[in-house]
Amino acid sequence: MQDMTPYDAASRDLTLEKVQIRLHDACLIDLSLTIRAGEIVTVMGPSGSGKSSLLAFVGGFLAPGFAATGRVLLGGQEVTGLPAEQRHIGILFQDPLLFPHLSVGGNLAFGLSRRIKGRAERARRVAEALESINLGGYEARDPETLSGGQKARVALARVLLSEPCALLLDEPFSKLDADLKAQMRQHVFDRARSKGLPTLLVTHDEEDATAAAGPIIRLAQRGGQG
Amino acid sequence: MRLRPLHLVPMLAGMVMVGPVIAGLTGALLPAFGWLPVLGGEQVSLAPIRALLDTPGLGRSVLLSLASGLVTTLLALLMVIGLLAGWSGTRLFRWMERLISPLLSIPHAAAALGLAFLFAPSGWLVRMVSPQLTGWSRPPDWLFPHDPYGLAMIAGLTIKEIPFLLLVSLAALPQINPRTMTEVARSLGYGPVMGWLHAVWPRLYRQIRLPVFAVIAYASSAVDVALILGPTNPPPLAVQLTRWMSDPDLAMRFLASAGAILQLVVTLAALALWWGGERLAGWLTGCLVLSGVRFQRDDWLRRLAALLNMVVVAVMLWGLAGLVLWSFAGLWRFPEALPSALSLKIWQMQGGMLIEPLRNAVLIGGLATAIGLVLTLSVLEAEIRLGERAGRWSQLLVYLPLIVPQVAFLFGLQLIILSSGGAYSLWAMVLGHLVFVLPYVFLSLGDQWRALDPRYARMAASLGHSAWTTFWCLRLPLLTRPILTAAAVGFAVSIGQYLPTLLIGGGRWETITTEAVALSAGGNRRLIGIYALMQMLLPFCAFLIAMGLPALLFRNRRGMAPTTTR
Numbered sequence: 001m002q003d004m005t006p007y008d009a010a011s012r013d014l015t016l017e018k019v020q021i022r023l024h025d026a027c028l029i030d031l032s033l034t035i036r037a038g039e040i041v042t043v044m045g046p047s048g049s050g051k052s053s054l055l056a057f058v059g060g061f062l063a064p065g066f067a068a069t070g071r072v073l074l075g076g077q078e079v080t081g082l083p084a085e086q087r088h089i090g091i092l093f094q095d096p097l098l099f100p101h102l103s104v105g106g107n108l109a110f111g112l113s114r115r116i117k118g119r120a121e122r123a124r125r126v127a128e129a130l131e132s133i134n135l136g137g138y139e140a141r142d143p144e145t146l147s148g149g150q151k152a153r154v155a156l157a158r159v160l161l162s163e164p165c166a167l168l169l170d171e172p173f174s175k176l177d178a179d180l181k182a183q184m185r186q187h188v189f190d191r192a193r194s195k196g197l198p199t200l201l202v203t204h205d206e207e208d209a210t211a212a213a214g215p216i217i218r219l220a221q222r223g224g225q226g
Numbered sequence: 227m228r229l230r231p232l233h234l235v236p237m238l239a240g241m242v243m244v245g246p247v248i249a250g251l252t253g254a255l256l257p258a259f260g261w262l263p264v265l266g267g268e269q270v271s272l273a274p275i276r277a278l279l280d281t282p283g284l285g286r287s288v289l290l291s292l293a294s295g296l297v298t299t300l301l302a303l304l305m306v307i308g309l310l311a312g313w314s315g316t317r318l319f320r321w322m323e324r325l326i327s328p329l330l331s332i333p334h335a336a337a338a339l340g341l342a343f344l345f346a347p348s349g350w351l352v353r354m355v356s357p358q359l360t361g362w363s364r365p366p367d368w369l370f371p372h373d374p375y376g377l378a379m380i381a382g383l384t385i386k387e388i389p390f391l392l393l394v395s396l397a398a399l400p401q402i403n404p405r406t407m408t409e410v411a412r413s414l415g416y417g418p419v420m421g422w423l424h425a426v427w428p429r430l431y432r433q434i435r436l437p438v439f440a441v442i443a444y445a446s447s448a449v450d451v452a453l454i455l456g457p458t459n460p461p462p463l464a465v466q467l468t469r470w471m472s473d474p475d476l477a478m479r480f481l482a483s484a485g486a487i488l489q490l491v492v493t494l495a496a497l498a499l500w501w502g503g504e505r506l507a508g509w510l511t512g513c514l515v516l517s518g519v520r521f522q523r524d525d526w527l528r529r530l531a532a533l534l535n536m537v538v539v540a541v542m543l544w545g546l547a548g549l550v551l552w553s554f555a556g557l558w559r560f561p562e563a564l565p566s567a568l569s570l571k572i573w574q575m576q577g578g579m580l581i582e583p584l585r586n587a588v589l590i591g592g593l594a595t596a597i598g599l600v601l602t603l604s605v606l607e608a609e610i611r612l613g614e615r616a617g618r619w620s621q622l623l624v625y626l627p628l629i630v631p632q633v634a635f636l637f638g639l640q641l642i643i644l645s646s647g648g649a650y651s652l653w654a655m656v657l658g659h660l661v662f663v664l665p666y667v668f669l670s671l672g673d674q675w676r677a678l679d680p681r682y683a684r685m686a687a688s689l690g691h692s693a694w695t696t697f698w699c700l701r702l703p704l705l706t707r708p709i710l711t712a713a714a715v716g717f718a719v720s721i722g723q724y725l726p727t728l729l730i731g732g733g734r735w736e737t738i739t740t741e742a743v744a745l746s747a748g749g750n751r752r753l754i755g756i757y758a759l760m761q762m763l764l765p766f767c768a769f770l771i772a773m774g775l776p777a778l779l780f781r782n783r784r785g786m787a788p789t790t791t792r
């Protein structure tokens with residue numbers, strides 16, 4: 001899995017090469033891994049095992065206290081040195097984190113890629129995205145008035161509008177109700193697969209891992225706190 | 227490592243706060259030893275210091291300053307402890323919490339004038355109970371304000387420092403988890419107040435130590451409150467100093483410089499005495515813990531604390547109401563409880579005179595606040611981007627202008643500005659105010675800024691937005707409310723400044739505060755009422771905007787409503 005020549009790597013893979021993350025001399029993470037386009041790799045482990053640090057490293061916002069080595073490649077291009085905003089790696093957190101000062105439409109427009117030009121075209125894309133999550137016409141709504149499931153869907157639509165080349169999922173279903181959880185999980189996974197995004201899922205929920213139907217990496221307890 | 231200019235901002239802000247203090251102290255130290263070439267002092271001598279020590283009544287002045295610094299702080303702290311220990315989480319407490327900001331925004335001078343109007347022999351209180359209860363048909367013959375022991379001054383300072391200490395305590399408390407800790411102590415059989423004192427107070431005190439020091443420094447060197455309420459012959463040291471500094475005889479500058487250094491020593495002595503008191507209190511607490519005294523029947527103590535705190539608030543509001551009433555009073559003969567008629571006469575006569583000092587106050591306050599806010603935002607943004615949290619040192623840096631007595635370094639600063647040719651300019655004034663505005667803006671905004679969920683910024687970055695977009699489109703709007711509140715705090719601080727305006731402005735910049743303090747020496751209560759009222763209104767308007775604007779901007783955003791954090 002780790003020996004990939006650039007040529008046979010599909011142009012859209014996410015590759016982690018000898019990634020090591022340390023905190024105060026304790027090694028939290030040590031792994032190499034390739035996630036193919038449309039594949040969902042699950043990283044499981046108890047809290048404190050460093051799985052959130054792994055996502056932070058790939059996403060480009062590891063806290064200063066951590067020391068990390070290794071490379072992150074996206075479609076064969078190294079992104080390790082790039083700031084988060086230039087990596088084209090989308091992320092979903094436990095909370096939807098819709099920006100409370102913007103409308104629902106504003107949140108989506110904030111996410112929409114800058115490649116889409118023109119007011120009308122951008123508005124059309126936002127409307128389209130809302131249709132696709134069954135929230136057509138919700139542009140002017142206050143995000144705080146949405147239900148938990150609706151917020152989660154808007155957050156997903158927002159990430160996808162930014163046209164990411166990879167997706168990071170940081171326990172994104174852990175705060176949803178049981179029935180909503182299954183629905184949302186299916187929804188996110190379907191969208192990630194259909195867009196062909198290499199996806200890295202971090203969770204402590206076995207059901208998430210099963211539903212992802214991809215490789216599972218289990219991290220051991222290290223005794224530190226993540 | 228792009229964004230280089232931002233790296234320099236913390237240094238610049240540090241210089242704005244520390245530079246004038248160091249420069250000002252140096253500027254006072256040299257003339258104190260006779261060296262001030264501009265005025266012909268070209269050799270080092272002890273003459274100014276000898277002259278200072280020969281001043282009649284100096285010992286008493288020093289004692290007054292020491293006592294007002296220590297007693298004020300102790301009283302204010304005890305009141306805050308009583309309220310926090312006995313009443314946290316109750317209705318009374320929430321009510322007090324809501325009053326903090328408005329009470330804090332009242333300039334010291336206005337509060338002192340209100341107190342003077344209330345308790346003076348011919349003040350409102352005596353009028354209300356005379357002649358029915360007292361039998362007085364003429365004002366009684368007691369000396370208030372300006373009593374020789376400085377009690378009026380200490381009372382005035384105390385009621386103004388309580389809201390400040392309460393505010394800093396409330397900001398520190400959530401990290402300590404006071405409720406659970408007190409419950410543990412109570413389950414071990416300790417009374418609520420004693421339990422709180424053992425379980426919460428030691429750690430809370432550690433957090434608010436610097437603000438407490440700032441209160442000691444302020445109370446031991448306050449000029450405006452001392453002028454309005456303090457003893458006159460001899461006055462507290464800071465007042466004596468201000469007299470020398472504004473003396474037309476330039477030779478007095480040497481004496482004033484020596485006095486400024488003495489003021490620094492007095493404030494340091496007050497801090498040292500307090501430090502000794504801390505040790506003693508620590509040792510006593512240790513004994514108390516060991517003895518296991520439970521002190522279960524503390525209900526009377528709680529009631530006393532509540533009563534005293536309510537009296538303080540009532541006195542303050544009542545005094546301010548008195549200012550308003552006087553400014554509209556027509557004829558108001560002595561023992562009558564209320565004026566026999568209300569009139570707008572004094573407003574019509576004096577309205578025109580108000581415009582200039584109002585304009586100056588708003589101009590200086592607005593500029594100082596704007597610069598202070600830009601610096602604060604840049605420092606906080608740099609802190610986030612560089613991933614460095616402000617350490618203990620920078621905390622000390624912020625408090626330096628608040629702990630070194632104003633009167634000790636402002637005079638030296640004035641001398642420096644005078645000799646550099648920038649005298650009396652608007653920018654010198656703004657800089658003089660900025661030294662005090664910046665720390666308060668920084669302290670007011672810092673915690674809230676750092677409390678914003680960092681994942682918002684990560685989310686924005688993962689959506690492909692730059693750090694600047696995150697700053698302009700996320701952090702600023704999300705923090706509109708605390709930012710505007712910090713600006714209002716800064717503006718209120720600037721409006722309240724008396725000494726910097728007087729010294730750096732050299733009397734050429736009249737603001738509403740310098741006018742109010744100057745008028746306090748005369749007896750025209752109607753006139754004083756007008757100026758004190760305007761002095762209160764300016765910060766009040768600023769706070770009104772700070773609360774109203776976000777409510778208006780985000781009226782359709784439920785997630786932006788103010789959250790009760792405590």
